[in-house]
Amino acid sequence: MIQSTRFCLRKFACYGLVGMLMLSLVSFAPAQEKPKRGNQRMAQQTLPHFQSAIVHFGIVVHDIEVSREFYTKALGFEEASTFEVAPEQATKIGLTHQLPLKVYVMKAGKGENATQVKLMEIYGAPNQRVDHTTIAHSLGVSYLTVMVKNLPRAIAMAKKYGAAPLAEGPVKIAGDAEPPLYIVLVRDPDGNLIELIGPMPAKKPRDTAKKKPAKPKKEAEAPADSKVSSEE
Structure with a gap:
């Protein structure tokens, strides 16, 4: 009887130690906190709220x-x-x-x-006026970028209205764009910088082959009736 009681006490003690060990492990496990309502509201407020991407x-x-x-x-x-x-x-x-x-x-x-x-x-x-000599001369918005389909044509139109390319433009932009893109800077009537970016289409080779001279047209023969009338 005493032995069985001792056995039960030992068994109970073992179970107690195991239980305490499990509780300690659970208490040290990283808990996943639920997001608070205040944090959810802050997250919603910081999300993009633009009606348009333009x-x-x-x-x-x-x-x-x-x-x-x-x-x-x-x-x-x-x-x-x-x-x-x-x-x-x-x-x-x-x-x-x-x-x-x-x-x-x-x-x-x-x-x-x-x-x-x-x-x-x-x-x-x-x-x-703001000093727009280069973009390093003033703070704020420095230039407007316009993407064009045909850069030589855009440059020609700008030149027509007094906006000649600045520096060494057009300059090829580094990268693997296909077709390659080039950039040139011009100024509007108030001196604001405008960046034109676009491809430089290859010029079509001119057909230098000599054209054969056209054969002279044969004079149409007069009708038989007219010959008879002229002989008469």
Whole structure:
């Protein structure tokens, strides 16, 4: 009886040690915390909230009509709309201090996803230009990039409206693009830098083969009736 009791006590003690060991292992196991509601809200707030992936921007110009002609005819933009902002509204928004402005909305292509460039002339503004000698001279937006299908044609159009390529352009862009892409910088009427990027299509070889001279046409013989009448 005593032996059986001792055996039971030993057995109970062993089970107790095993149980304590298991509890200790569980207590040291890394717990996976459930995300708190506050953290979920913060995560939702930091997620992308853009309604459109296209970013539009504005350029203040000295003469909006001159810039409008350049951006449409030299660069190929399309005029989408035009509007004016009254001094009071411009002040409320924070655009100007009691100065009105006129805006031309230019689009690079068609559709809702086309990039929009807003040309703005502010009436009565001092029109102080930013130093755009190179992109290292001033902080802020430095240049506008326009992707074109035919770079030589785009350069020719820009030259026609007084925007000659800068430095050594066009320069080939490093990479494995096929066809290779080239880059050139030009300036708009206010000196803003514009980056034109596109392929340089190979020129078609001219057909230098000498053309054979055309054979002289044979004079049509007079009808028999006319010969008879002439003999008479």
